[in-house]
Amino acid sequence: MERCVHFAAVMNRGFVTSILCVSAILCQAADAAATSFEYHDDHAVVALDARTGERRWAYYPDKLTQAECALFPDHLVVKGTVDTETPSRTFVLGLDPATGARLDEAPPSGAPLARSATFTPEVRLDNGWTLELDAGNGQEITFLDDQGDVAWTIPTSGYPEHVRAWENTVFWELSYPEETALYAHEAGASEPSWTFDPKTLVTVTGWPTDRLHVEVIGDDLYVGLHEHLFRLDPSTGAVERQWDLSALSGVPFTTDGLDGPGFFYGGLEMGTIAADEDTLVLGFEARLLALDRQSGDLLWHADPDGFIGQPLPLVHDGLLIVTAGEELAGLRPAPPPESSQPPRLLEPAGCSAGAQSGGSVVGGVALLGALVAASRRRRARRG
Numbered sequence: 001m002e003r004c005v006h007f008a009a010v011m012n013r014g015f016v017t018s019i020l021c022v023s024a025i026l027c028q029a030a031d032a033a034a035t036s037f038e039y040h041d042d043h044a045v046v047a048l049d050a051r052t053g054e055r056r057w058a059y060y061p062d063k064l065t066q067a068e069c070a071l072f073p074d075h076l077v078v079k080g081t082v083d084t085e086t087p088s089r090t091f092v093l094g095l096d097p098a099t100g101a102r103l104d105e106a107p108p109s110g111a112p113l114a115r116s117a118t119f120t121p122e123v124r125l126d127n128g129w130t131l132e133l134d135a136g137n138g139q140e141i142t143f144l145d146d147q148g149d150v151a152w153t154i155p156t157s158g159y160p161e162h163v164r165a166w167e168n169t170v171f172w173e174l175s176y177p178e179e180t181a182l183y184a185h186e187a188g189a190s191e192p193s194w195t196f197d198p199k200t201l202v203t204v205t206g207w208p209t210d211r212l213h214v215e216v217i218g219d220d221l222y223v224g225l226h227e228h229l230f231r232l233d234p235s236t237g238a239v240e241r242q243w244d245l246s247a248l249s250g251v252p253f254t255t256d257g258l259d260g261p262g263f264f265y266g267g268l269e270m271g272t273i274a275a276d277e278d279t280l281v282l283g284f285e286a287r288l289l290a291l292d293r294q295s296g297d298l299l300w301h302a303d304p305d306g307f308i309g310q311p312l313p314l315v316h317d318g319l320l321i322v323t324a325g326e327e328l329a330g331l332r333p334a335p336p337p338e339s340s341q342p343p344r345l346l347e348p349a350g351c352s353a354g355a356q357s358g359g360s361v362v363g364g365v366a367l368l369g370a371l372v373a374a375s376r377r378r379r380a381r382r383g
Contacts, residue, residue, distance in 0.1 A: 039309070045080075050278075052300060067312070117273055162175075178209075180197050183195050194237035224271070229243040284311075285310055305325030305329075
């Protein structure tokens, strides 16, 4: 059987999404049914026990592709997307974090207890400088002061994509050209204080082999390459812990196949990482893994059944919120009688929520086709 998969390259920056639609066709022989690369809108917002993976509750909107959430003491703000419509649309709703029941009151103001992990969080140094970056498309890393003026620029030899900060140290890597180096710069410095290349410690196979994921959680710096995860001392770059997630879980790391279980399909960078004091959760398009944060032991892993779409984990005080399909969320409830009135959508300041389905495109796409298309687009633009 010949399998042909149509890919669309998409990139997401927070909730402001730019769609880079580049068509490519990947055809290859296969004996099993091909994985569908079409967006779904039948997903749920799911609450799990972060330590065991046991489901606490699930909420199914009318339509949902993916959700980014903000957790307040008695209110979970869900910013959902529906990517099966053209143009895709967004919606905002509130849920009780303890039960998953719909809330009609306006969301709280102020800083939340926790947010969903995303590929492009805000990056701010302790001195107040904030990052301004067109991820993967510009060759400079620029920080602005509190007046919006350029305070510091790091020139690079390529196209940085993942940039994170700890205190007044900046960590960055290049999405192009092909390398796996992580650079650490002190605020204002022109030269890195240290560098780290995971390929000096592990061998990776399959394509691509040059995409890192970088995340800072508290005083821990995490770097991911394929199935390998490293925890570094952010002040020195010294490796404190190393995991082979495939060996731990028994789930293969998939880079060239589209059938069967795998961390994700296509071999893009590490997915997203979230944590509370006790539990570290890694979210891939096709796998969730929970590690004990102190011992590093694997607690559990599961298929979020949300492909294509990132689960974007949120972790706080033992509660894990993800986007998932029926395999993890349970069966969708039967629809209400036609006479029932749909619930009123919340519309906090600065958010447009005209309907219960909506758009921003899947953040941080983990598709082989998306990477192929985006890479070709960048290479073509650079001549």
